Amino acid sequence: MTATAERHALGAPPPDDILLDVRNLRTVFHVMDGDVPAVDGVSFQLRPGRSIGIVGESGSGKSVTALTIMRLLDIPPAEVMPGSEIWFDGTELLRMPMDAMRKIRGNDIAMIFQEPLTSLNPVFTIGGQIAEQVELHLKVKKKEAWERAIESLKLVGIPSPERRAKQYPHEMSGGMRQRVMIAMALSCEPKLLIADEPTTALDVTIQAQILELLKTIQDRTDSALLLITHDLGVIAEMVEDVVVMYSGQVVETGTVDQVLLEPRAPYTMGLIESIPTVDKRGGRLSVIKGTVPSPFNLPPACRFEPRCPYAWDHCRKVVPDLFQTDHPNQLARCHLYTAAGVGRREQALEAHAQAMTVGRDLGGQR
Amino acid sequence: MTEALPPTGSVDATRPAPASSPDPTADPTRDPTPEGEAPNAVPAPEARRSASQDWAAGVAAATASDAQRRADNAAEIEPLLRVVGLKKHFPIIGGFLRRQIGTVFAVDGVDFEVQRGETFALVGESGCGKTTLGRSLLRLTEPTAGKVIFGGRDISALSQDELRPVRRRMQIIFQDPFGSLNPRMPVSDIIGEGLLAQGMKDRKKRDKKVEDSLEVVGLRRDYTRRYPHEFSGGQRQRIGIARALALDPEFVVCDEPVSALDVSIQSQVLNLLVDLRRDFNLTYLFISHNLSVIQYFSDRVAVMYLGKIAEVGTVEQLYENARHPYTVALLSAIPEADPRRKKKRLVLKGDVPSPAAPPTGCRFHTRCWLREKLGNPERCVTEEPQLRVLESGHQTACHFAEDVSDRTVSQVVQTQDVLATAVAAEGADVPA
Numbered sequence: 001m002t003a004t005a006e007r008h009a010l011g012a013p014p015p016d017d018i019l020l021d022v023r024n025l026r027t028v029f030h031v032m033d034g035d036v037p038a039v040d041g042v043s044f045q046l047r048p049g050r051s052i053g054i055v056g057e058s059g060s061g062k063s064v065t066a067l068t069i070m071r072l073l074d075i076p077p078a079e080v081m082p083g084s085e086i087w088f089d090g091t092e093l094l095r096m097p098m099d100a101m102r103k104i105r106g107n108d109i110a111m112i113f114q115e116p117l118t119s120l121n122p123v124f125t126i127g128g129q130i131a132e133q134v135e136l137h138l139k140v141k142k143k144e145a146w147e148r149a150i151e152s153l154k155l156v157g158i159p160s161p162e163r164r165a166k167q168y169p170h171e172m173s174g175g176m177r178q179r180v181m182i183a184m185a186l187s188c189e190p191k192l193l194i195a196d197e198p199t200t201a202l203d204v205t206i207q208a209q210i211l212e213l214l215k216t217i218q219d220r221t222d223s224a225l226l227l228i229t230h231d232l233g234v235i236a237e238m239v240e241d242v243v244v245m246y247s248g249q250v251v252e253t254g255t256v257d258q259v260l261l262e263p264r265a266p267y268t269m270g271l272i273e274s275i276p277t278v279d280k281r282g283g284r285l286s287v288i289k290g291t292v293p294s295p296f297n298l299p300p301a302c303r304f305e306p307r308c309p310y311a312w313d314h315c316r317k318v319v320p321d322l323f324q325t326d327h328p329n330q331l332a333r334c335h336l337y338t339a340a341g342v343g344r345r346e347q348a349l350e351a352h353a354q355a356m357t358v359g360r361d362l363g364g365q366r
Numbered sequence: 367m368t369e370a371l372p373p374t375g376s377v378d379a380t381r382p383a384p385a386s387s388p389d390p391t392a393d394p395t396r397d398p399t400p401e402g403e404a405p406n407a408v409p410a411p412e413a414r415r416s417a418s419q420d421w422a423a424g425v426a427a428a429t430a431s432d433a434q435r436r437a438d439n440a441a442e443i444e445p446l447l448r449v450v451g452l453k454k455h456f457p458i459i460g461g462f463l464r465r466q467i468g469t470v471f472a473v474d475g476v477d478f479e480v481q482r483g484e485t486f487a488l489v490g491e492s493g494c495g496k497t498t499l500g501r502s503l504l505r506l507t508e509p510t511a512g513k514v515i516f517g518g519r520d521i522s523a524l525s526q527d528e529l530r531p532v533r534r535r536m537q538i539i540f541q542d543p544f545g546s547l548n549p550r551m552p553v554s555d556i557i558g559e560g561l562l563a564q565g566m567k568d569r570k571k572r573d574k575k576v577e578d579s580l581e582v583v584g585l586r587r588d589y590t591r592r593y594p595h596e597f598s599g600g601q602r603q604r605i606g607i608a609r610a611l612a613l614d615p616e617f618v619v620c621d622e623p624v625s626a627l628d629v630s631i632q633s634q635v636l637n638l639l640v641d642l643r644r645d646f647n648l649t650y651l652f653i654s655h656n657l658s659v660i661q662y663f664s665d666r667v668a669v670m671y672l673g674k675i676a677e678v679g680t681v682e683q684l685y686e687n688a689r690h691p692y693t694v695a696l697l698s699a700i701p702e703a704d705p706r707r708k709k710k711r712l713v714l715k716g717d718v719p720s721p722a723a724p725p726t727g728c729r730f731h732t733r734c735w736l737r738e739k740l741g742n743p744e745r746c747v748t749e750e751p752q753l754r755v756l757e758s759g760h761q762t763a764c765h766f767a768e769d770v771s772d773r774t775v776s777q778v779v780q781t782q783d784v785l786a787t788a789v790a791a792e793g794a795d796v797p798a
Contacts, residue, residue: 276662
């Protein structure tokens, strides 16, 4: 990866108040059937102490984005394409030697995964696992590392942490393990916390515990949060800014209020319309017709065009960029927001407003 | 999990099955609606709609034999399904001698009724027994105790042979669209297996029925020769639905039918279930952990906690006037996709206790915020609360349901410490 990436001239580092700057990230998987452009030109920025959410359905590339930032993908089959840049705290991560990257991982950037049981080592006590990481990253003595491990267990609300630290992962419940994961992630006081579907495997009352905990701790430690989820409800509660992904691309960005209350990309509109709510009771739910396109057979221009209720022939010919919408700093990958879409834009927004109160069938398919 | 319903046994061709009465859909001149429901009288503009209506008419005709009609009349007085004291306990086998060392009280004394044509939802967290309950109703797992009265007949005591005609009338749609379809069977066999088990031996008739059911769920008729791996998750779930519908059931258990699907596909499948409910006058038992889906989809809801019903009522009663502290917490926990409704939520402490060792008294007392607020009354630990009627149709199993109000909830929310929510009571969930 580094070999091909280095040939490209590196852009200028971002200003100091940008903690994470992902620029034109492209990750391709070379598999037997061909190349899968899992992440295809993703860019976003995150300021220190702030929170951003990446939302999308399965296969949209949201998790691969996170794994590329952490450089946790196997290369090959994955390849990060030339021209991709990931700036973190003033340095570019993709060109960094692996041992330097290892120091950043866990120390400055920590990650929480969906299934805590697979990310914890079953043969070591949880205290030992946290202490090991502290010892490595913070270069402290064993005893101090153990004390810090207990301290971080206390921070995430685990009672009698001295006793808990001596337990093994299988002795804990799912919610408790996810707390341990959070404790581990926070033990080195990272500047950035990446959480990939942190509550998807948990029951709703435990999810509530973990979300509240994450919020409280993020406030207290002032680390930035990159949250990856398919759940728009979790997004609404947890983050300030949102990136919506579809088929490897960013299709909309904006603040959480903009994207969830006044979505502008037809995909986001359809997604929000299709959520069952009490207002839609008795009526039919809106439907995004069809399915996500196969990565081997992507539509020629706009990737959402075959499913889009507002598409016209222009959308099959011209590849849409992320365009400025009628809101400041809210971008949508849709021709509705260019000169070509002027007349259609009002219609689309009106149709969306209507669908939010009454269920509406967007497509012919049941 | 992967077998099609009902399980095959010796096929008895004399059993009343759709095949034994003349198939009215094959003959367009015949009036298919002796019951006077006449769905055909409604002009159907779309081909798809009219196909499903013809099919509905066929169902009406096929089930209209005299014996059936008498049974239906009797059943109209009764609820379609009545569950009395249902229990399902699983033994825990272990130790050196492989003896029973404990019992999982998966379903532990449940009573409810489902009226014809309504959608009754079961909601609860994993391990609360909702799936076991759904399977016990169909006797996919044999209940340990209690009665399941379906259409006026106690089916819990029937032999497998006696059960087969009843099985045709009650079907199930499974959660996992990948695990529930046999990867080595073509669609025609997956859907046709149940028809064959019900005695429809004529391959041609069976294939037609399979194609009809595919069309009803919005798939193409020529998909019959394909295998499950050729379909997306949403399409597989449609095949699962087609399999259940092929037998013209009256009652369908939907076990988390949309949980494994992406949001945009989820709404397609929910719409389909709504349409089928209307077209075929189906009664659903809808099992889900998703409270938003239930609110959209159901008429009445039962909230389950550790094998028991904590609260039951209409959707309105439960969502607007929940009276069990667990229901209140469950509703408070849903993350809503509307940033304007960002709320401080009531966070429950700890995890659901093990169903192998449910707490004494009220099973929820170890996590109950109301009990804590009331100064930990002993009654919750010593006396098991029974379901009692609060208002018509609204029952709750809490000694102190009258103390649940918006005011108490907001007081608790104001003072709670989210960091102290890891365990119910200190040491309560530490394994020995």
